[in-house]
Amino acid sequence: MAQHRLPKAVFDYLDGGAEAEITLNENCRAFREVTFRPRGAVAIGDCDLKTRVLGHELSFPAMLAPVGYSRLMHPGGEVAAARAAGEAGTGYILSTISGYRLEDVKAASQGPVWYQLYLLGGRGAAEGALDRAQRAGFSALVITVDTAVSGMRERDPRNGMKELLGGSLFAKIPYVPNILAHPGWLISFLLDGGVPKLQNIVVPGKGPMDLLDVGTALSQSTVTWADLKWIREMWSGPIVVKGLLTGEDAKRAVDEGAVAVVVSNHGGRQLDSVSPTLRALPEVVAAVNGQIEVLMDGGIRRGSDIVKAICLGARAILLGRAYAYGLGAAGQAGVSRAIEILRSDVERTARLLGCPSIAALNRSYIEEVDGTIDKRQEVV
Numbered sequence: 001m002a003q004h005r006l007p008k009a010v011f012d013y014l015d016g017g018a019e020a021e022i023t024l025n026e027n028c029r030a031f032r033e034v035t036f037r038p039r040g041a042v043a044i045g046d047c048d049l050k051t052r053v054l055g056h057e058l059s060f061p062a063m064l065a066p067v068g069y070s071r072l073m074h075p076g077g078e079v080a081a082a083r084a085a086g087e088a089g090t091g092y093i094l095s096t097i098s099g100y101r102l103e104d105v106k107a108a109s110q111g112p113v114w115y116q117l118y119l120l121g122g123r124g125a126a127e128g129a130l131d132r133a134q135r136a137g138f139s140a141l142v143i144t145v146d147t148a149v150s151g152m153r154e155r156d157p158r159n160g161m162k163e164l165l166g167g168s169l170f171a172k173i174p175y176v177p178n179i180l181a182h183p184g185w186l187i188s189f190l191l192d193g194g195v196p197k198l199q200n201i202v203v204p205g206k207g208p209m210d211l212l213d214v215g216t217a218l219s220q221s222t223v224t225w226a227d228l229k230w231i232r233e234m235w236s237g238p239i240v241v242k243g244l245l246t247g248e249d250a251k252r253a254v255d256e257g258a259v260a261v262v263v264s265n266h267g268g269r270q271l272d273s274v275s276p277t278l279r280a281l282p283e284v285v286a287a288v289n290g291q292i293e294v295l296m297d298g299g300i301r302r303g304s305d306i307v308k309a310i311c312l313g314a315r316a317i318l319l320g321r322a323y324a325y326g327l328g329a330a331g332q333a334g335v336s337r338a339i340e341i342l343r344s345d346v347e348r349t350a351r352l353l354g355c356p357s358i359a360a361l362n363r364s365y366i367e368e369v370d371g372t373i374d375k376r377q378e379v380v
């Protein structure tokens, strides 16, 4: 439905990955290599799906990942996604690249809301956002460490994304017919005021950043481990490091004071040819050895994928495209529907496995086709 409603440039921005899209595809394929070992003839009433993440009780073991430019997908954007998450009893992570003010996103949700930080616009802009996020009641800070520069998502230049967002009228001409072929999206986009400013990247002396400036600004604002020191002084709440794939980086995150890590390759949108996250997960779980919580994302399209990740040691997972498709299709109602589909999948899968609760899932419920995951764990 999202593909039908959205212009190609917007849908491909959401759907696509970096370069040859090897990692994008592998993220999904990795789940196919893990098979279940169910327990038969086990009577289970209601399966307990509840999970605790950083002290928050979630209604099922999935939260919504930060997705930049959500307001281009639907005028409801980040506010709609946060509200849907809260209504479903789960959490939402707001990207720095947001079309809505962070205060409005926090106010929309009755569930936990975390803030994902990029250092776009420099330290001054980041300090302003951290101060606002803290006052607005964001309960954790997520620092994404896999975006030293923006990945080369080849579908974007082919679809004229840059020209459409800010080029001259003349430069837009080749791409206009496809936009006009999606009048439902176009009308809602124009009524929403067109390309939104980035309300949470307020550059001192300049005001909110333009969306078109993000690419250049990203490459000038790499987060390093050294930055964690001043960030920790600014931010008194828990810090989560998102975007690592190795035991070594996970141990470093523990040493730097993170309370959780997200095993993530940015949904295959950054460095292509890195390993799928499901395969990296056990190495990270073994490396942190229970000292902090391990979350993961990437390639989750069904509830059974969520169950497999939990069996391999994730505390919970983050949904990216799986809810963003819903947002692009139908705004808040679409996100709610996506969550509902995944949640009922998880419940059915657990019952078919003969497992009474998410907390009881472990390695005994799965096996792996080729043994690669176990080999990775031995590396640590």
Ligand SMILES: Cc1cc2nc3c(=O)[nH]c(=O)nc-3n(C[C@H](O)[C@H](O)[C@H](O)COP(=O)(O)O)c2cc1C
Binding pocket: 013, 014, 015, 027, 065, 066, 067, 068, 069, 095, 096, 097, 116, 144, 242, 264, 265, 266, 267, 268, 269, 297, 298, 299, 300, 318, 319, 320, 321, 322, 324
């Ligand atoms: C359209 C889109 C935009 C994204 N924007 C951000 C972002 O601003 N910050 C971030 O940390 N991750 C971002 N991500 C990565 C997601 O948080 C998450 O890691 C990824 O989508 C998980 O993979 P999946 O889409 O296969 O579930 C984005 C992903 C997508 C699809």
